[in-house]
Each structure stands twice: as structure tokens, then as C-alpha cells.
Amino acid sequence: MELDRSPLARPFPELPHIDGVTLRVARAGYKTWERADLTFAELAEGTAVAGVFTKSACASSEVEMGREQIGQGRARALIVNAGNSNAFTGYRGREAVEQIVEQVAGALGCESEQVFVSSTGVIGVPLPKDKARSGVEAVLAAEPCGWEAAATAIGTTDTFTKGAHTSAMLGETRVELAGFIKGSGMIAPDMATMLGYIFTDAAVEPAFLQEMLSKANQASFSCITVDGDTSTSDTVLLFATGKAGNAPLAAWEDAGADAFYAALLQLCRELAQLVVRDGEGAQKFIEIAVTGAADDASARRIGLSIANSPLVKTAIAGGDANWGRVVMAVGKAGEPADRDRLSIGFGGTWAARDGQPLADYDEAPVAKHLEGQDIRIDVDLGIGDGRATVWTCDLTHGYISINADYRS
């Protein structure tokens, strides 16, 4: 089945060179695709790494190994296989990942724990070792490629290639951050989305790099959902090569730490939103801003309850300002709420305040807003200072067609 490009797609941007990162792609042939499906990022010695992984109890061997490896904080290589997630494949899946790690570590002359592997695609088929071996051989011998080629090679059901970049000034030193990501369905926050990779030339100590990524994740990848389904392979890795030459960041008090974190958070949010823009069947991008909740975590859970409600998502698909369904989703979230203080608005117009529909509610500007592609829902709980913003897409016939009408 050939998927149409998402109407919410964004062009792939011009990404800056990140000193210490070399990208290559090759074709392992995991599927019948006539394109590269194996991506390799070679990282300079001393590169710091941080990662967040799916909390799934049925995670893939790749995720299991990544969780074990991330603690030592250094990375020399990243391998991404596309077309086969290698999840739920038992010891055979684990052996395939170990083979890749050994092969790459041998070629680079590095510790095997510094080689990170991700796989994405069908669940339940062991990654074929022979294809992996010849694919890794080919990618090690390949010419370096650009960001877009690497970002395209990690895709599966994605309808467009997703990347973003930003920069930050650490005192006098400018550092670059660039990343790419894939994901379209089976997207729900816990932690995140499918596979995302971020590279920076900044120098950051691994433990602090992990602290910043975990924090940024809470306000980006963990704030998106397409269908409430959580992948067995979700992974976001952040590599810092240190080639920019700044004084290494090790704590929030360090000069430049705030600037770097702000840039990282912006990049994480941009990448996360690109996944929502490629949500299966998506026709509309929805931002849900929750304020006045008991605390920030409560606000996020309420936001995700709304974002995961099929009745809210179908209402938006139909251009229906059905705030009653938003009330329902707030009510079912299991979080503190007071029906008689709850306010709900669309596109900047309040439809209901303090537990009642507004007497002078003018639906015209709301109807106009809902005709657009970028939808905003405001929910104020009126009971505290907690706030969060989450992002999702609408639920359309396209989602059903992609997931029911065709065999995967």
C-alpha cells in the first residue's frame, strides 16, 4: 500500500554539519524496499550519550541493551535497522543485536558497550543475521551521506522525512544541535515516540546530558500521542561530540547550561511535533493547553486523556466544537478536577466557563478555527497552577484504512 504524504508534512530543513558525526547508509534488504534501510552514525571518540527508552514491559532486545549501555555515558556508533523491529523474537533477536555490536566495535576498535543499535518495523520476526552482517559490512564501506539520506533510511510507514535543528551560545561558543526522527503510528507517550536521534557538538558531561534529556523528554516526546499505543522499540538518543570546544557543561549552574537546555527542549518539541504531523491518517494538528491543574504532572495527564480520546479526535476531524466530549475526557482522567470551575475554549474563544456553557457563546469564530489545519484547545481547571501542553492529531477514516483495510 502506497501511503499519501501527510497534508501536515513539513519540508526537510537544511541541517548544519555537526563536527564529530559522520553518517552513512546502506541497503541490508530487511524488506523488499528499493532503498537504504540501514543507517550508521560514526561518533568522535569521547562523545557523550544520553537516552530515554520505552517503558514497555515487552521491549525489544535493542531497547534492553540500550538501557544497559546508557549508564556508562559514552558512544562511538549508532546503527538503525528499518523494516524489522526485532521485538518479541526471544534469544534469536538478542543474538542478532549482539552480532551487530561486535561487528561494528571490531571495525572501529571500540568497546562494544559504546555501539548503540535500534530497529523498527514488524514485530515478531527475528532480525536476519545474514542480512544484518552484509548490511553492516556495506555501510562501513559506504561514502558519508547527508542528514536527509540518513533520516529517510530510518523511516518505515512515515510519509515524510523528519529533521530539525537549532543552536545555542554557550558564552562565546556557538554550539549546534541537529536531529532526525521517525514515527507515525503506535505513538503514545511512555516515554516517547518510535526512534529519534539528536546530535550536538557541545561538550556536556554524560550524567548532566542524561538529566537534561530526561527533563526535555517530559515536555516534548512524552507530550505527544497519535493513537495511545506505545511501541516496543521507542528510543531517543542524544549524542554530544564535544567538538565545539566549550567548557564542558556538568551542572545547571554552569554558564550556558540554561541556553543549551532551552535549545535542546525546543529541538525535542519540534521533532516530537513532526511525528504528530505524520500521525496515521492525520488531517489536523491539535495543540491542547491545560492550565489551572493541581500540578504540572496532573495537567499533562489530563491533556493526554483529551488527546487520546477517540470521541474528541473524531469531533475535531468533523470540525465539531464538541466541548462536551472534552468535559468527558477531563472527567475520566482520574485527576483532581472540579466540574463547576472547568473552562474550555477552541482557538482562543471560550465555549464554556466555570462549569457551564457561556450564555453569549459565539460559535462562528470557533467553527472557522476548526476548518483550519492547526487546532488549539484550551482547558482551564481553575483549581491550581499546574500547566502542560500536549500535541496530537485527529482520528480519521485514514487511520482505519491504514490499520484495518490492508494487512501489515
Added chain:
Amino acid sequence: MELDRSPLARPFPELPHIDGVTLRVARAGYKTWERADLTFAELAEGTAVAGVFTKSACASSEVEMGREQIGQGRARALIVNAGNSNAFTGYRGREAVEQIVEQVAGALGCESEQVFVSSTGVIGVPLPKDKARSGVEAVLAAEPCGWEAAATAIGTTDTFTKGAHTSAMLGETRVELAGFIKGSGMIAPDMATMLGYIFTDAAVEPAFLQEMLSKANQASFSCITVDGDTSTSDTVLLFATGKAGNAPLAAWEDAGADAFYAALLQLCRELAQLVVRDGEGAQKFIEIAVTGAADDASARRIGLSIANSPLVKTAIAGGDANWGRVVMAVGKAGEPADRDRLSIGFGGTWAARDGQPLADYDEAPVAKHLEGQDIRIDVDLGIGDGRATVWTCDLTHGYISINADYRS
């Protein structure tokens, strides 16, 4: 929009007379429907009542009042309004319910706390007091009607009228149980489904009646889901008129208590399953049996995680034995699981055992099973003795059409 009758519909059965229950319907005109939309059940003096209500934090005034009233344990009347849920309507909604209660209590000469009111339909429009007043007047004067007329009058988007009955022997005394229910969308367990009413002529002390209903609810209404969305009005009430003349049941040790509970549980399950059979857009009825979980509650949460997964539901709609999606849904449930002990089967055939696809897996019988209307998914966690069965339906284009293509 005229909805087609669900392909999973069941005919309305012949229900027995329950001594002490008199049913009447009338037309209050809450919507433009040309049919009765107000249902009244008059209950004999001394009728015991038990109830379970939505846990929504944004529950309707009807639910709030029901929660307050249920503690005293006695009921003389039930009023159900269809076409307007009266939820999220502030003090005006509350006033409308209080008016109905006073009007009925005055006519029957009973305590107002013994009059229970439910409403179902659109959220955010205060129940019009004038229509309620004349509707109640009309229903008090109406001729008694049969079960099917009453069960039809409480429906909204339901495509068929739902009722069930059973009986039990309490020693030498035969007692009857009959019930009706409505619900199709916004169905998720917490506690249950929309509106359900069960009547019995058995004599049961209110506290014990409540204990049995709460327990049966955990294995019936709380084990179904259509779309994971929880209504603001969910209510199940159980009325026991005591007219059968058995020695009143007051504890599990009493003779007949087990028989009565078994009959009650069977009836609750039957009613709950009828709601799933009318799930919006449903083409297939799905039973998910979870075994080997850490405990029963964990098994139920895992079952509901599978039942609420749009990727699993669309796979079943497409006749796709996609057990990888079941693995995903187990993994995201947040419950104890061991990937390498997990087994998954469809219609009695195991597809994967102990964390791996079966080498000799024969998809033919599974494909045949998935062509049918009644689907069975077996999931064995392999880590404990916990078990639960949950029920849901598939997710089809019909659900999107009902909720997005037409304005509600």
C-alpha cells in the same frame, strides 16, 4: 443521521414479570424524536436499592445525587430522561433534577431520597424544566407498559433495544431477575456503561445488595469497553422488591446468597455484552481472556489495555491475526509481564508461545476464525494465577462516520 442496526444485535427477549415493579413511559419531547423519551419505574414500598456510578470527576447532577441517595438503601421510583444528559450544566441542571424528584415524591407520597433520576444524551444543555414537568405529569398518568417499551425509551444512539433476564432458586423460592440497558459510544470501564437497570423480586438487605452489585460490576460492566471514553452519566441501579417472599439475604453465608450472586453476575455480564454488541461501528464482538497474570486486577488491566488499543481493534476489523500488536498492548499496560513467558492465541490456536512466534504456527484456522463475528483472543502471561475476561468490539470506518462525519 439514521444508524443501521448493529450486525451483532440480539433480539429483545421475553422478560418475566417482577412483582413490585410497574413500568410506564411518556414523551417529554427532550429531542424531536417521535417516541417516548421518559421512563418511570414505580417500585413497591420497601424495595432495596444498590448502585454503581461513573468515577468521572465531571459527573452529572443526576450521578451526584444518586451517589448521595444510594446510602440509605431504599427506592420507590426511577425516572430516566433520554435525549439530554444534563451533564455540565451547573446549578440549572441540579435544579431540574430536584424538581423531578420533588414532583415524583409528592405524587407517590414517599421520601424524595427514594426517587432516583438518570439522564442521557447531549452534554452541556440544562434539562428543560418545563418539558420535564409535563413529561413527569404525563408518565404518572400513563398506563403501565411492558419491558421492551421501557427499554426502548431509555435509548439514544442505540441501534437495538437491550434486555436480559435470569432466575435463581433461593432454597424453595424461585426469584426472577430482569434488566435493561442502553449504551453504544463513550463506553469505557470506570465503572461501567451508560445506564443499566436491574430488577428482582428477591428480598435482599440493601447493604448486602450493594456488596453483591459492586462485586458483579467488577466482572461485568467494568470489563467492557468500546472506545475507552468514560461517560459523565454512567449508572447501574439494582432494585430488589422482596415480593418473592424468600428469607431476606443479608450475608454471603445465607442460604441462597451464592445462587443469587451467580444469577446476578450472569445477568450483568449479559447486559454488559449487549452494549459491546451495539458498539459504535462494531462489526465483530471480541472476547479477550487473560490468564497467568500477577493477580486478577492486573489481568483485567492488561485485558483492557488490549481491548482499548486502536491498533489491535483495527487489526481485528481487518481480519489480521496481528499478535505483534497484542504484544505491544500487553507491554504498555504498566503491569507485571515477562516478554519471554508471554503467549498469544486466536480462536483457540496459539500463534506465539513463551515470547516467540511458534515455529509450526498454522495461520489457516486463525484466518478462518477471524472471518467470523465472534472473536476470541487468549493471552497467557505465564507469571502467576491472575485471570480476567474482557469484552470489546472492533474499530471500523463506522465509528469514524458516526463520530466525525456527522455533527452531534
